Amino acid sequence: MPRIPALAPQDAGPVVKLGYRMARKQLGEVPEPFAVMAHHRKLFVLAARHELALQKAMHVVPQHLVELAVYRTAWTVGCSWCVDFGAMLQRMDGLDIDRLKEIGEFETSDKFTEDEREVIRLADAMTATPMTVTDEQVASLVEKYGHDGVLELTYQISHENQRARMNHALGITDQGFSSGDQCRVPWLTDEPASQAV
Incomplete structure (x- = not known):
C-alpha cells in the first residue's frame, strides 16, 4: 500500500478522469504513481505532459x-x-x-x-x-x-x-505490468475495473 493512497476516479475532477482513461487505454491500467500524483492536479498535469514530451524528444540513442x-x-x-x-x-x-x-x-x-x-x-x-x-x-x-x-x-x-x-x-510498489497479467487497480473500489474510470 502506498503511503499516500491513489486518488479514486469518483473523487477525481474531469482532467484527472481524462488522464486515467488515456492511461488505461494505452497501458491497460492506470499506473499507481499517476493515481497518487493525481491528488495534486497541477503536478499531475505537469508530469503527464513532461512524460509525453520526453517520449517525443528521444530520437538519437537506440x-x-x-x-x-x-x-x-x-x-x-x-x-x-x-x-x-x-x-x-x-x-x-x-x-x-x-x-x-x-x-x-x-x-x-x-x-x-x-x-x-x-x-x-x-x-x-x-x-x-x-x-x-x-x-x-x-x-x-x-x-x-x-x-x-x-x-x-x-x-x-x-x-x-x-x-x-x-x-x-511514497511506498509505491510493482503493479504487475511486466508479467502481462491483470494489474491490480491502484484504489479500493467495488466497481469492476472496466467501469472504474
Whole structure:
C-alpha cells in the first residue's frame, strides 16, 4: 500500500478522469504513481505532459539502450514499480526480459553487449552518491552518439532517478505490468475495473 493512497476516479475532477482513461487505454491500467500524483492536479498535469514530451524528444540513442539504462537506475534505487514498468516496456519492444535477471552481473554476463554495458556503467555512475561519472565515460559516449545522444542518456537517467526515488519514498510498489497479467487497480473500489474510470 502506498503511503499516500491513489486518488479514486469518483473523487477525481474531469482532467484527472481524462488522464486515467488515456492511461488505461494505452497501458491497460492506470499506473499507481499517476493515481497518487493525481491528488495534486497541477503536478499531475505537469508530469503527464513532461512524460509525453520526453517520449517525443528521444530520437538519437537506440531506444533499447535508453530503456536498459533507465531499468538499471530503477533497479539500483530499489523502485520495484519502475523495475516492473521498465521490464514491461522492454517486453513490449520485443526484447528478452529474462536477461534482466542477470542485470547485477552485467559486466560478466554474455547476455549484454559492450554498448549496453557502457550505458549501464553511466547509469551506475550517475546514480551513485556522490556521482562518479568520468570524462572518459562521457567522451566515449559522445564518440558513439554525439552530444545530443549523451544529453538524451543523462537526461533519462537523471529523470529516472527522480521517478524511482519519489515512488520508493511514497511506498509505491510493482503493479504487475511486466508479467502481462491483470494489474491490480491502484484504489479500493467495488466497481469492476472496466467501469472504474
